[in-house]
């Protein structure tokens with residue numbers, strides 16, 4: 001089982017992993033070799049699959065201006081009322097504690113829908129198992145007694161219907177049962193809960209998609225949380241609409257994770273169907289421009305839905321669009337949950353460029369052989385655009401453009417390439433209003449391919465390269 005540095009949503013409840021990661025970030029690895037763009041291979045229309053987030057939306061409607069959502073083509077929210085003060089601790093503490101948590105989640109649902117996103121509802125948080133529950137806190141099915149869980153579901157379904165919160169909805173049956181603190185019971189009890197809840201939701205709340213297993217660890221052939229889940233849903237007929245898991249360890253990559261997921265499906269005799277949703281991706285240290293660009297390339301390559309992880313706690317968890325914005329007093333003792341005055345943080349500019357500028361069709365790319373440098377590429381009617389990111393490391397690496405003639409360019413000549421730098425820093429709240437124009441450089445090439453170097457001298461900067469077609 002993966003021991004991710006910390007489980008999401010309770011980041012602040014555990015000691016400062018962010019600072020530890022900041023210190024270790026560059027030393028861990030380097031990047032070398034070429035990432036390749038296959039200009040001859042379309043992979044379809046951009047859908048901005050990586051533009052989702054867990055929490056990050058304030059509980060007050062319109063607190064973050066809608067422009068910030070539309071600029072990044074925001075398309076997925078995920079919440080369940082976690083980490084608000086009492087009364088608001090969840091079902092296991094009593095009805096008023098449930099109701100306030102529900103109000104928070106409903107507000108986030110409405111904000112998500114208003115801004116064009118789908119919403120993943122987190123039942124574990126509404127129950128009260130947000131990682132801060134005590135060791136004697138009840139879990140569904142304790143001692144074979146499901147009555148409280150059944151009543152919880154009845155109440156929740158009724159409340160969702162009463163509030164007409166029934167469209168654009170995905171339900172995570174339980175978050176990170178294998179993680180630290182969200183399911184302090186056995187895997188067997190979790191699977192009973194899965195099967196029971198799946199059929200209950202299908203019967204009484206069929207309007208929603210179901211996602212799971214939402215494990216903290218990516219697919220592995222030797223992880224019994226994964227293998228037991230696959231055989232259980234095969235025999236129980238409770239296959240999720242979205243296969244969800246998390247990519248929060250700072251290791252692993254999407255191509256191998258998806259390949260292993262496909263093997264797990266085949267081994268269990270399950271169909272190769274269902275969307276992949278990485279409904280928490282990127283460590284805190286990776287939430288800088290080059291890390292964001294790397295994750296965009298990784299998720300887009302395998303057509304996985306991606307929701308940015310969230311490393312803040314208490315009310316700040318419900319703010320800042322999961323690391324994309326700052327505002328006055330962010331991260332200080334004077335922080336106010338309801339204050340406004342938002343500005344774009346460094347990574348916001350990456351997501352804005354990805355959503356607004358990278359038009360046309362996507363083309364196939366491959367990462368560097370060490371997997372630490374990656375590219376997302378689009379061919380528009382005016383320009384080819386490459387968004388390039390190293391996985392928070394340094395090194396000299398490069399881009400290889402294959403088959404220039406496939407997009408109507410000559411097989412040899414000089415190509416004028418415009419470079420933009422998306423700068424960042426260890427201050428994730430710092431304001432960055434635009435990428436930096438690094439000018440145009442002419443590259444000579446022959447044989448229909450062009451190779452150019454990237455000098456990655458810090459673990460923050462992402463680059464965009466553009467040339468006319």
Ligand SMILES: *[C@@H]1O[C@H](CO)[C@@H](O)[C@H](O)[C@H]1NC(C)=O
Nearest residue numbers: 038039040041042402403406
């Ligand atoms: C695209 O170009 C690469 C490299 O030249 C080649 O290996 C591949 O077969 C080409 N693919 C298509 C679809 O033409």
Ligand SMILES: *[C@@H]1O[C@H](CO)[C@@H](O)[C@H](O)[C@H]1NC(C)=O
Nearest residue numbers: 092093128134135136137138
């Ligand atoms: C543990 O949490 C439950 C609510 O889930 C509460 O009823 C109980 O009093 C708590 N126990 C302690 C020792 O705090």
Ligand SMILES: *[C@@H]1O[C@H](CO)[C@@H](O)[C@H](O)[C@H]1NC(C)=O
Nearest residue numbers: 191192193195196235236237
């Ligand atoms: C699926 O599993 C649940 C939990 O064990 C059980 O209640 C339900 O009857 C099972 N359904 C089928 C079709 O096996």
Ligand SMILES: *[C@@H]1O[C@H](CO)[C@@H](O)[C@H](O)[C@H]1NC(C)=O
Nearest residue numbers: 353356357358420435464466
């Ligand atoms: C992105 O597109 C906008 C709107 O067309 C344009 O104003 C801006 O300069 C572009 N940004 C970059 C970095 O090319």
